[in-house]
Amino acid sequence: MKAIVYEEFGSVDVLKFEEMERPIPKDDELLVKVHATSVNAIDIVFRSGAKLLYGITKLMAGFKKPKVKILGVDVSGEVDAVGKKVTNFKKGDLIYGASRNHGAYAEYLCIPEKNTAIKPANMSHEEAAAVPSAACTALHGLRDKISIQEGQKVLIYGGSGGVGTYAIQIARLFTSEVTAVCSTDKLSNAQSLGAKAVIDYTKENFTKNGQTYDVIFDAVGRKKISYSDCKNSLSEKGIFVTVDLESVVFKQIRNKKIKSFMASVITEKLDFLREQIEAGKIKSVVEKVFPLRQTAEAHKYYEKGHLKGKVVINVLE
């Protein structure tokens, strides 16, 4: 099968297009013919070998050499074969999901059935491959970690990228009071996704405008903002929840107003998202699609930042 392989950590140049053996599914896994995958921050961390989270990322990615040869977690595709213990899927089903062990930058991927679900019928594979990691992160943070409620005022910090575009739409499922912070050319997109108010961070600092929020969801991470920056913009019971694991791991033990989380991509979340997508309440914003051969270009594009939605890789092209 065709795959993008890496055997050493480094720049995008370590990503090579090669022929590989097709993987064989374990008892609880699906063998999926991958139609599309998408680029996530974890792919960049694994490729570069960056030492983050007190070294945990090296433990996961490998110390001297990469533990996995093929990157890519998100997938949308067709089930080609199922392991002996798989009960919910059969050959021919169209599924989407995310593999904790990477492997999606390839024509075939083995993935546990618990990390997949039937793909939304009203989405292309390219749109569906954008969903799993980014939308499950937003869902995990807003619904599962802090249980946002109708009437709460929610501010999405970074309403433009992968996590942020889904976060606006997921917050809107629970409350109509959603404000999105993004750069100038992303404001109208944030409004079209359901934000009632938008703030252009290049012109206004939301932490200085006197407004308060019940939830501030940091969808950017990378230490662009902290609880300290936001604490005067939180209501009395307000919570700062961030996708950035590193900055709060210790602080959150001491301060109940700070939350962070490690998102999981599981069938329950993917089923929930499919229902909302098929009801027309959530859509994918795809900024650019690259063919599998140009995965290095896709990484370069993702790394320049300031994206509107997701960068997707079409594996069939």
Ligand SMILES: NC(=O)c1ccc[n+]([C@@H]2O[C@H](COP(=O)([O-])OP(=O)(O)OC[C@H]3O[C@@H](n4cnc5c(N)ncnc54)[C@H](OP(=O)(O)O)[C@@H]3O)[C@@H](O)[C@H]2O)c1
């Ligand atoms: N905790 C978890 O389980 C988990 C899971 C997945 C991802 N993550 C993290 O989630 C974060 C977002 O990932 P992603 O794939 O969505 O990234 P992304 O697509 O690159 O989106 C980041 C967005 O932030 C915006 N931005 C950049 N600087 C900003 C600033 N100063 N203020 C406001 N917005 C700013 C950018 O657009 P504009 O500047 O043009 O508006 C960009 O579109 C990453 O840090 C990733 O590591 C965490």
